[in-house]
Amino acid sequence: DxxxxxxxxxxxxxxxxxxxWPTWLHKQTEKQxxxxxxxILFLDVIFPLSLEK
Numbered sequence: 001d002x003x004x005x006x007x008x009x010x011x012x013x014x015x016x017x018x019x020x021w022p023t024w025l026h027k028q029t030e031k032q033x034x035x036x037x038x039x040i041l042f043l044d045v046i047f048p049l050s051l052e053k
Contacts, residue, residue: 019038019041019042022041025037
C-alpha cells in the first residue's frame with residue numbers, strides 16, 4: 001500500500017473508514033460508478049472545510 005509511505009513523506013495522519021451504502025440509494029453494479037458515488041457522498045466528510053486547497 002502506498003498510503004503509509006505518502007503519510008510518512010508528507011507528514012499527515014490518515015484513517016481508513018467504511019460506510020454502509022444508504023438504503024435509499026440504488027445499488028450500483030459497475031465498480032467505477034460505485035467509486036464515483038463514494039467520492040461524491042463522502043468528499044465533505046473526508047476533508048474538513050478548514051483544509052487549505
